[in-house]
Amino acid sequence: MKNFSDNRYRAVVRVPGTSANCGPGFDCLGVAATIYNYLDLTLLKSNRIVVESSGDGADKIPRGKRNLTWQAVKKLLDVTGHADEFRGAIIRTKNTVPVSRGLGSSSAAIVAGLVAANEILGSPLNRNDLLTLATDIEGHPDNVAPALFGGFTVSVMDAGKVQTFSFMPRIKLKLIVSVPEFELSTRLARKVLPKNVSMRDAVFNVSRASMLIAALVEGREDLLPIAFGDALHQPYRKKLVPGMTQVFDAAVDAGALGAAISGAGSCLIAFTTAKSGLEEKISAAMVDAFQAHGVRSKALILNVDKRGAEILNA
Ligand code: HSE
Numbered sequence: 001m002k003n004f005s006d007n008r009y010r011a012v013v014r015v016p017g018t019s020a021n022c023g024p025g026f027d028c029l030g031v032a033a034t035i036y037n038y039l040d041l042t043l044l045k046s047n048r049i050v051v052e053s054s055g056d057g058a059d060k061i062p063r064g065k066r067n068l069t070w071q072a073v074k075k076l077l078d079v080t081g082h083a084d085e086f087r088g089a090i091i092r093t094k095n096t097v098p099v100s101r102g103l104g105s106s107s108a109a110i111v112a113g114l115v116a117a118n119e120i121l122g123s124p125l126n127r128n129d130l131l132t133l134a135t136d137i138e139g140h141p142d143n144v145a146p147a148l149f150g151g152f153t154v155s156v157m158d159a160g161k162v163q164t165f166s167f168m169p170r171i172k173l174k175l176i177v178s179v180p181e182f183e184l185s186t187r188l189a190r191k192v193l194p195k196n197v198s199m200r201d202a203v204f205n206v207s208r209a210s211m212l213i214a215a216l217v218e219g220r221e222d223l224l225p226i227a228f229g230d231a232l233h234q235p236y237r238k239k240l241v242p243g244m245t246q247v248f249d250a251a252v253d254a255g256a257l258g259a260a261i262s263g264a265g266s267c268l269i270a271f272t273t274a275k276s277g278l279e280e281k282i283s284a285a286m287v288d289a290f291q292a293h294g295v296r297s298k299a300l301i302l303n304v305d306k307r308g309a310e311i312l313n314a
Contacts, residue, residue, distance in 0.1 A: 003148070004238070007042065009042055009043040009044070009086070009120050010037070010040070010041065010042040010043075010120065010133050011040075011041055011116040011117075011119040011120050011311060011313060012038070012040045012116070012311070012312040012313040013038070013041070013112050013114075013115050013116045013119070013310065013311055013312060014036050014038050014040050014043075014309070014310050014312055015036065015037050015039070015108040015112045015115070015147050015308075015309045016032040016033055016034065016035065016036055016104075016108070016146070016147060016150065016305040016307075016309075017032075017035040017036070017096075017097035017098075017103040017104045017105065017108060017147075018031065018032050018033065018086065018092050018103065018104030018108070018142075018143045018146040018147050018263075018264060018306065019031050019033060019102070019103060019104070019159075019175065019177070019262040019267075020102070020104065020140075020142035020258060020262070020263040020264075021142065021230070021233065021261065021263060022144045022152075022178070022206065022212065022228070022260060022269075023209075023212070023227070023228035023229060023230045023234075023258060023259075023260035024204075024205040024206075024208035024209040024212060024227070024228065024229060024232075025142070025154070025205075025209045026139045026152060026205065026230070026232045026233050027141075027142050027201070027210070027309055028131060028141070028155050028156065028209070029142060029153070029154060029155075029209060029213075030141075030142040030143055030145055030146040030152070030153045030155070031077045031102075031146055031151070031152045031153070031175070031304055032146035032147060032150045032151060032153075032302065032304065032305035032306075032308060033103070033175050033177070033302040033303070033305055034302045034303045034304070034305045035096055035097055035103070035302055036055075036096060036097070036305075037093060037094070037095040037097050037105070037108045037109070037112060037302070038093065038094040038095075038112075038312075039069060039091065039093050039109075039112035039113065039116055039146050040090075040091075040092040040093075041069075041073065041090070041091060041092075041112075041113065041116035041117065041120070042089060042090040042091060043073070043077075043086040043088075043089050043117065043120055044051070044086065044087070044089055044090065045085065045086060045087065045088075045089035045225050046087060046088050047087040047088045048088040048090075049063070049064050049065060049067065049070055049088050049089055049091070050088075050089070050090045051063045051067050051069075051070070051091045051093075052090075052092045052093070053092075053093045053094075054093070054094050054095075055095035055096055055307050056093045056095045056096055056097060056098050056099060056105075057095060057098070057099030057100075057105070058075065058093075060093065060099055060100075060153075061093065061095075061099075066107040067091060067309075068106055068110055068113070068137075069090060069091050069093065069109045069110070069112055069113035070091060070113065071110075071113070071137065072109070072110040072111075072112075072114045072117070072133075072134070072137055073089055073091075073113040073114070073116075073117045074258075075102070075133055075136070075137060076113070076114050076117040076118055076121075076125070076133065076286065077115075077117065080118075080121055080124045080125065080134065082121060085236070086117070087109070087118075091113075093109075093112075093175075094286060095108075098179050098183060098184075098267070099183070100152075100183035100184065100266075101179055101180070101183060101184070101262070101265070101266050101267045102184065102186075102262040102263030102264050102265045102266060102267045103145055103177065103179075103262060103263065103267055104143040104263065106138065106145075106146045106186075107134070107138055107143035107147045108144075108147055108307055110134050110137050110138055110144060110166055111130070111134055111144055111147040111148050111278065112309065113132055114130045114133055114196050115130065115148070115309045115311065116311075117276070118130060119311050126163075127148055127149065127197050128150060128163075128164075130164050131144060131145060131148055131164060132160075132162050134147075134162055135157070135162045135302065137154075138152045140157075141155035141157060141164065142155055142263075143263060145162070145164040145166070146166070146274050146305075146308065147168035147169045147238075147308065147309060148164075148309050149164060149308040150166065150305050150306045150307045150308030151166045151167050151168045151169075151304060151305075151306050151308070152166070152168070152169060152213075152216060152304065153167075153168055154164065154165045154213060160166070163276030167216070167217060168215035168306050168307075169217070169219070169303065169304065170216070170218060170219030171215075171216060171221050171224075171272060171273055172218065172274040172275070172303075173220050173271055173272070173273060173274065173303070174271070174273065174274050174279045174301060174302070174306055175269055175270075175271065175300075175301070175302040175303065175304065175305065176256070176269065176270040176271070176272065176279050176283045176286065176299065176300075176301055176302075177211070177262060177267050177268070177269050177299065177300040177301075177302060178247060178267060178269075178270075178283070178286040178287060178290055178298075178299055179266075179267050179297055179298050179299070179300060180241070180266045180267070180268075180290060180295045180297040181295065181296045181297065182266055182295070183263040183266060183267035184240055184264060186263070186264040188240070189237055189240060189264035189265055190264065191239075192236045192237060192239070193233055193236050194236065195201075195232065197231075197232055200231075201231035201232055202232070204229065204230075204231040205230060205231055205232050208226070208227050208228070208229050208230070211223055211226065211227045212224070212228065214225035215227055218276070221257070221273060224257040224258060224271070225257055225258060226256070227258065228258025228259065228271065229258075230259055230260065233261070234260065234261055237261055237264070237265060239274065240265060240266070241261065241265050241266055241268065241296055242290075242293040242294065243289055243290050243292065243293030243295055244261065244268065244276075246288040246289045246292065247259070247268050247286050247290055248260075248268070248270075249289070250285040250286055250288065250289035251268075251270035251282050251285060251286050251289075252270075253285065254278060254281045254282040254284075254285035254286075255272060255276060255278040255281060256264065256270040256271060256272050256278070256282045257271045257272055257273070258270070258271050258272075259271070259286075268281050268286065268290075270283075270286060274303075279290050279301045280301070283299035283301055284299070286299065
C-alpha cells in the first residue's frame, strides 16, 4: 500500500472530458479533449462520505452514497477486498467539464474515483481492469475508454470484457464544441433510438467508422469529409437538439471536416485541422446557427488530450 507521509490514503487525479461516437462510432468510438475535472480523494476508515464540489454543475453533484465517484470507489474497494478496511471517503472535486451535455462528465467522475482509489491501494488493478469496471458502471465504453487512456479510442465489448485501442491521430485536430444552455439526459437520448436498424444503415456506419479510424491513423485528411456521417443515432436524436442539422451544415460551410452530436448530446462537435486556422470561424458559425433556432450556446475550442487520467500527486 502506498504510504504518503502526511496523507497516507490520499490521491489527486486529473481526468479529461470526452466526446463519444464521433459521428459513425455509436457506443464504440471516443476522443479525449483538453478539458479537465480534478478529484482529490481521501479514503476513510469510518463510514463518513464527504463531498465538496466546485466548478461546473457543482450544485447538481449528489452527496453521500448516490455520488458517482463514491460508487466507483466503493466498487473498487469491493473488487479488491478492501471494503471492510475503508468504509468512507472525502471526495473533493473541481470540474470544468459541463454536466449532462455529452462531454463525458459522468465518465470522468467514475474514472477519477477508480484511478484515485486504485492508486491509494498501491495499484492492485491495471488500466484494462479499471476500464472493465468503469464500463460496468457506465454501461458503455466509449466515454470511459478515452477518459482513461487519452487520444482517440476504439472499444469492443466481448464476453463481458472491454478491449480498447487508443491512438493519437497523425492529423493534428481541433475539436470545436458548441455547448447549448440546455441539458440532455443520456437515458432520454437512448430511449428515442430504435431497437433494430436496417442493413443499409448499418453498412452506412460501419464503412464510415472504419474509414474514420483508417484516415486518422494514416493521416489521410482527404478522406475525413466522408467519414463523420451517421445513420444509427443522430437522425432519431435530431428532435432533441433544435437546429442540429443546421449547426452541422453551418460548421461544414465554414470549413469543418465534419460535425456530430457529442455523445448523446446536447453538445455538438465539429472537427478541423489545427493548420486550417478555421476554428474561430467554425465556432462562430455554429453558435449563430444554434441562435437562429432560439438556442443560446457557448463555444469551446479544444485539442485532443493524449494523456488520459493522470495521478497528480504520485
Ligand atoms: N454512446 C453513448 C450514446 C454515449 O450515444 O448514447 C453517451 O454516453
